[in-house]
Amino acid sequence: MAIRFKTLIHRSTMNILQLALLSSLFTAAPLLAADAAAKNHSKLVQIVHDATRQYIDVNAAVAAGYGPFLGCISGPDHGAMGVHYVNGTLVGDGQIDATQPEALIYEPENGKFRLVGVEFIVDSATWLANNPSPPVLDGQSFLFVGSPNRYNIPSFFELHVWAWQDNPSGAYVDWNNLVTCEGQ
Secondary structure: OHHHHHHHHHHHHHHHHHHHHHHHHHHHHHHHHHHHHHHHHHHHHHHHHHHHHHHOOHHHHHHOOOEEEEEEEEOOOOOEEEEEEEOHHHHHOOOOOOOOOOEEEEEEEOOEEEEEEEEEEEEHHHHHHHOOOOOEEOOEEOEEEOOOOOOOOOOEEEEEEOOOOOOOOOOOOOOEOOOOOOEO
16 A cells, blocks of 8 residues: 555656646747747848948948938837938849848938938839749748828838837837937
8 A cells, every 4th residue: 555655646746747847848938939039030130230231321322322212201109210211223123132121211310310220122013923922031021011102102012120220119110119200
């Protein structure tokens, strides 16, 4: 009887340990997934940051074919995007390349411009004529903006990457509460 009781206690202890281990795995899984997402997030942000370093000075962007489009864009209820300097050739090529964003985004500050991020833009009709699904860049899905829109341009896909200014809402969210148009 004593041996049987010890076996029962041993089995109960093993079951508790197995449950504890299983529980810790379920608890750790979301943390591991979040860590993997953060590494992917920082990979694209780092690629964009490195590729656009040459455009810190807005004059270098202009010399490379980028030009201001629509002035400083403020959010409908919060935050801003800033001033987009768009390269029409890149927008029209129907391609997406992490090292060549179609738009560079600058925040106006006392008559100067500070690079804060980029926007990847592709005409939706051109993209869908050559691809079966909307664009994805390094695991990040583009947003569809239909027409008519506030920019008075044909429908397009877009993805913001805040590579030079943190965004408390996320590195790929359109509006950034830390960017403002008040300094123009």
